[in-house]
Amino acid sequence: MSDDREAEVLALIAQSRQRLTRLAESRCVKDGRLLGGTFRLPDGIWVWSAGRRQPPQVVRHEAAAFHLDAMDDCSTDEEVRACYDSAIEAMASATRQKASPSVMKIDIVGPGRWSYGLTRPFAMSIVSGPNFTVTEVSCGCRRQYYLDVYALTATSIGRTKAETQPVHVPLLPPDLPERHAQALL
Numbered sequence: 001m002s003d004d005r006e007a008e009v010l011a012l013i014a015q016s017r018q019r020l021t022r023l024a025e026s027r028c029v030k031d032g033r034l035l036g037g038t039f040r041l042p043d044g045i046w047v048w049s050a051g052r053r054q055p056p057q058v059v060r061h062e063a064a065a066f067h068l069d070a071m072d073d074c075s076t077d078e079e080v081r082a083c084y085d086s087a088i089e090a091m092a093s094a095t096r097q098k099a100s101p102s103v104m105k106i107d108i109v110g111p112g113r114w115s116y117g118l119t120r121p122f123a124m125s126i127v128s129g130p131n132f133t134v135t136e137v138s139c140g141c142r143r144q145y146y147l148d149v150y151a152l153t154a155t156s157i158g159r160t161k162a163e164t165q166p167v168h169v170p171l172l173p174p175d176l177p178e179r180h181a182q183a184l185l
């Protein structure tokens with residue numbers, strides 16, 4: 001799968017999302033925004049994620065930490081002061097990170113079996129295991145979730161264009177890894 005095709009699919013979904021055949025979708029529980037879905041396109045099924053962005057406070061803290069960590073490599077007082085000033089500036093800035101949507105193609109490899117097309121620069125960052133594939137997403141209301149890519153895909157395989165309403169696939173809570181760890185203990 002070429003990066004050009006992924007860029008085309010991203011642009012197509014951004015421009016024509018309402019007119020495309022959406023097989024399954026996941027929406028924010030608070031405000032109903034679309035955060036992920038599967039789309040049937042002429043070349044197959046594609047999974048789309050709205051992407052994730054960190055809250056502005058977290059972005060500022062990480063930028064400040066980067067500059068403060070650089071102080072370890074400073075050899076003069078002037079360099080230390082410059083790193084400290086940069087950290088203060090990063091904390092005061094109005095940094096607003098943008099979410100970066102991503103897509104990946106679902107390749108059908110056999111009955112009930114599929115694989116994900118994971119290429120860069122537009123592919124999703126995923127965590128995967130047996131019958132488990134998720135990616136992080138966030139909403140404009142600042143809620144963080146996991147998008148259940150596996151469930152979206154499993155729900156979409158075999159659906160036809162005649163089925164007009166997309167199937168709703170619930171988002172997973174942001175504390176999913178902690179819950180799983182607690183269940184194992």
